[in-house]
Amino acid sequence: MDFLSNFLMDFVKQLQSPTLSFLIGGMVIAACGSQLQIPESICKIIVFMLLTKIGLTGGMAIRNSNLTEMVLPALFSVAIGILIVFIARYTLARMPKVKTVDAIATGGLFGAVSGSTMAAALTLLEEQKIPYEAWAGALYPFMDIPALVTAIVVANIYLNKKKRKEAAFASAQGAYSKQPVAAGDYSSSSDYPSSRREYAQQESGDHRVKIWPIVEESLQGPALSAMLLGVALGLFARPESVYEGFYDPLFRGLLSILMLVMGMEAWSRISELRKVAQWYVVYSIVAPLAHGFIAFGLGMIAHYATGFSMGGVVVLAVIAASSSDISGPPTLRAGIPSANPSAYIGASTAIGTPVAIGIAIPLFLGLAQTIGG
Amino acid sequence: MDFLSNFLMDFVKQLQSPTLSFLIGGMVIAACGSQLQIPESICKIIVFMLLTKIGLTGGMAIRNSNLTEMVLPALFSVAIGILIVFIARYTLARMPKVKTVDAIATGGLFGAVSGSTMAAALTLLEEQKIPYEAWAGALYPFMDIPALVTAIVVANIYLNKKKRKEAAFASAQGAYSKQPVAAGDYSSSSDYPSSRREYAQQESGDHRVKIWPIVEESLQGPALSAMLLGVALGLFARPESVYEGFYDPLFRGLLSILMLVMGMEAWSRISELRKVAQWYVVYSIVAPLAHGFIAFGLGMIAHYATGFSMGGVVVLAVIAASSSDISGPPTLRAGIPSANPSAYIGASTAIGTPVAIGIAIPLFLGLAQTIGG
Amino acid sequence: MDFLSNFLMDFVKQLQSPTLSFLIGGMVIAACGSQLQIPESICKIIVFMLLTKIGLTGGMAIRNSNLTEMVLPALFSVAIGILIVFIARYTLARMPKVKTVDAIATGGLFGAVSGSTMAAALTLLEEQKIPYEAWAGALYPFMDIPALVTAIVVANIYLNKKKRKEAAFASAQGAYSKQPVAAGDYSSSSDYPSSRREYAQQESGDHRVKIWPIVEESLQGPALSAMLLGVALGLFARPESVYEGFYDPLFRGLLSILMLVMGMEAWSRISELRKVAQWYVVYSIVAPLAHGFIAFGLGMIAHYATGFSMGGVVVLAVIAASSSDISGPPTLRAGIPSANPSAYIGASTAIGTPVAIGIAIPLFLGLAQTIGG
Amino acid sequence: MTQKACKLIIVTEKVLQNKITQIIDAAGATGYTVVSAGGRGSRNVRSSGQPNVSDTYSNIKIEVLTIDRELALKIADEVAEQFFDNYSGISYISDAEVLHAHQF
Amino acid sequence: MTQKACKLIIVTEKVLQNKITQIIDAAGATGYTVVSAGGRGSRNVRSSGQPNVSDTYSNIKIEVLTIDRELALKIADEVAEQFFDNYSGISYISDAEVLHAHQF
Amino acid sequence: MTQKACKLIIVTEKVLQNKITQIIDAAGATGYTVVSAGGRGSRNVRSSGQPNVSDTYSNIKIEVLTIDRELALKIADEVAEQFFDNYSGISYISDAEVLHAHQF
């Protein structure tokens, strides 16, 4: 009882933190119809600076770290990223009115990681003075990439199975469509083939999806490449002066602006969710918390096994709870073109992300404090 | 004599402040034909940050304030906002070659408030170490909205009166124009009705302008909603860490960039003024000072009645002297579409704002120091 | 031996500085195909802030300086700017497959100054605690403008000579092309003159290029006008508060982002160089160092003659080694339209600038330390 | 299968974007495409109130493919009637042929 | 010397830009022009995943001048076949007359 | 009342914008519309010198509605003569019908 009331008070207190209150503020002003716009170029540079800073922190930390400590958490990250996709495959995809590819893509997005959600968690950990491994941010790619790769591979295996026959048929048509069209008579209406082939069918010849291009595309995305750049500079250069005078002090303020944008974005996406099956709403409320608990559990194993800090456990839980907002969507769009982005982006942006930031972060923080303190 | 020379020396010193010198610098480099451009996205984010900061200051102050102190200044703000429109209605509008609607819209713009001018005043007050109520910035909407609403209502009442007959005629024509146009013959020139109806005539049916939509539109504008967001966060959240580490320290520097832009903008708008009656020039030099003096007087009443600080009196005078630059123009454009924006925006941007910042701010500051010291 | 190994260790250490490591990082991530983009509006505002800051530093310094000290370095700057163009005229232009106008334009660009390269040098000087005259940044226009003017004048003299005959012929044709074209018959194909005149030929009537418009265009460019604005404000206003609270503390961090962009840009331009003669590659590796050594030598003369500091000598060498990236290209494009920008921009951006920043800066810094220490 | 269509182009001030796209939707067109534009016209009824010193365009160009000329004219007429007294703007039509049996 | 040409216009999602310009190049067109666009269509197969709250457009409009109708149709066909099942997009053609003997 | 018109389209490098709009004004056209564009051409006389790594377009597309073909050709001719030797660019014309008796 006392525990619960403490927990709730802590919870409210954390909602008052700059990070979460700007998120809520964004939702509120969007709901009020505010015309406020944060230009896209500003959002881009903020994301760049936040992830470069996280990377720099990680890179400078790794220099003096015992990297064997990172092995177990990194392995768990990979496992969680893959697991989340299969959870979606065998829960969300089974729901009525939910298309299987849409569900797999949604799983991929929820398995992937949001840099801004992670930044919010790191900030709150610092505010609460809970220590965490400085390399914790570097777990990001270990969960992000496996989730996206798994989703794309699973979706294409599913599509290949389902479409083997149709694909054979369509490829015959495709060849036909390449024969020269009779031209010259401008007003005559030529007869166009109306059938088209599934994009993934190009792979259908060898019945295999190539994994490396997906990994490469993820690493080249703006979020991950900013972070890896930061790690590399932190490792091999001496960025301390700009880190201390620029990237670090501006971190929280820039994050508050980004949170505002994410709140506004969440609100404006809610209407899109109406067009898709209501199970997406259920999934995007439950999934972040479920994924977070799984990761929290695995993190506790690492805590007892290799001394992974409680702060690190929270980071692991939050990146599991988060869903990708920057590099995930385009990667999935290209890798599973037949999946409906309204479904997966809507679910993630409108509900998944606010739940991850506004509920999962304070929840796992509180849990860590209760267990750890 | 001594007083005047002191005053003049103070004046020059204030022109040397970063805020005012960047404004003048902007005018000078624009006059020299500089190709320097500050991207629009940067201006937008600067305005957002300045007004959020002012809002945060206000919100955090209100938490520990006796809000009854705010009642009188807020009432005066409303009164001044309305009064300024009527002043324009009965002075500028009576001048030869000045169209009445244009004059009313100009009055509305000069009655409304410029967030950046206010930011400049607050910065100079701080530099001069003159204390003011932290909630003083929150007077903004109390003057801004009444001025815009009054201008739109007065203009539409005027237009309704004037156009009742024409409107009846035009609405008959309007109905006619909706009958289907004979199509099919591509080269024949169909006969289009060339008459159009006044947009405001849509209101002419019930002879009333709806006030709430105008208020709503003002509140939803980017400037006011950033400020109100700041107030709300200052009140209900704990934004101290980002306030002290981000919004507050960047305030002056960002303001200097915005002042530069406003100086450049002022210069480049001057040519537009040539197209409108020269009375606009007279009005936009005199009005900011006149409005400022009225507000200063009312502020002094509040000073003696309820202990409103001298710094607060300066803020009140400056927001009266200022004319809106961000949310005012589009609101007026939509509310009084037949008014010529070259007239009101030109008058405000090219002359009104430089006068308010470059003359009114140092003037009222000096006055307050002389009276208060 | 010991000297060399010391020098090399210093060199590597300087490559680890934030400035140079972000440059290298940019090249690496571009080579890895990163999708990271720094929005153009961000680059513009960074350039503005860096050059305003350099200007402010200079302007505030000049207030308390003995300006006669600046005379010799300024004269040397002018001389170097002019000399560099003639070097290109009599070396690069003589190479096989190199068009003379292209070579002259390349010389102009390498003679002109890059604000960001200069900013990098100033930052490294500060990190190494090597003192330099605060007005050193103000040498920029003294080298930049003469180089651009010389290149345009030399190119047009060359073109006038070469084309006197062709020009006469073309201008006859040009007059012919102005006679009214028979219209009315929409489907008939009118006969267009296919010959066109060299743009510079408009000047060929009086056989003289006007110099003042080129100077004016340089001064009005975004980089130089930001810097001159800073100088003026530093001289005549009191910008200390924004300088210390905004422009100065953000300088290094913003520079690191700009260096990243320049690294990415350099890499992505390399392919363009393949289209032009390979002598451009040789030139753009050798020229920055050669120009730097000439300037270093002249700087040493000023060092012994008038006490020009060793830090100032480094600045002089680096601005000589640098090639213009912002205002130079458009000025040359307009002044020598027949020169191929792929050649000069490619040479400068892809090789010249990385060499100037990554090799020339640490080289001349090391040299100054060795000589001076 | 190609399909003859009429293409209506409206160039006007950015502030009108929402109001005009509502008219287009209400008229029953199947879609529209909007592009940022700058420009200068003969009437210049009203200047746009956009900042001069920044790098943005203050006009928009809206293109609407309609199945027949009548619908295009209806939209253009409505837009002109409501706005072109007080706002800058021009509209014109040209022919187009929509490909691939797009449901438009 | 003017030259009759065919102008193909494709309006579709920005993410496809690179893939479509590759198709255009491969088909042998001499060039293309791309413009940022916003819009609304009838099919709305997929929404773009672009942020709603920012000020950018998420579509592109690509214009290709081709020497004959056949090439335009070939490009449009290829694009529609590969993408228009899963992405928003429309394509149409109109006539144009290229001036000045531009090698296109 | 609709009015037959000629639409001239010029796609060229952004640096020429001011110079070309001066030519258009001087030639007596009543207006023009400018749009930011990217592109690739066959001639690529000169690359634009714009940054590759940023997200902006370095071309512009200018559209001029003219009352007759003659004026369009005059402008195109002048532009090509002054610039297209040294700058990338293409120009073409098509037909249009201006609506609502716009004074153009």
Ligand SMILES: Nc1ncnc2c1ncn2[C@@H]1O[C@H](COP(=O)(O)O)[C@@H](O)[C@H]1O
């Ligand atoms: N002759 C023209 N050719 C192309 N665009 C035009 C023309 N006249 C006007 N426009 C466009 O229409 C807008 C409004 O024109 P106006 O109402 O005449 O001021 C201008 O800003 C231009 O973008």
Ligand SMILES: Nc1ncnc2c1ncn2[C@@H]1O[C@H](COP(=O)(O)O)[C@@H](O)[C@H]1O
């Ligand atoms: N009738 C139309 N007129 C103009 N543009 C259209 C039209 N229909 C569709 N579009 C454009 O094509 C894009 C894709 O259309 P759709 O595939 O129908 O969703 C839209 O976002 C619009 O930009």
Ligand SMILES: Nc1ncnc2c1ncn2[C@@H]1O[C@H](COP(=O)(O)O)[C@@H](O)[C@H]1O
């Ligand atoms: N065939 C084409 N179709 C559409 N746009 C073109 C074409 N050719 C050239 N352009 C445009 O014109 C610009 C200059 O072309 P060019 O002078 O051939 O390099 C290119 O950057 C394109 O934007």
Ligand code: NA
């Ligand atoms: Na996740």
Ligand code: NA
């Ligand atoms: Na006011």
Ligand code: NA
């Ligand atoms: Na140089």
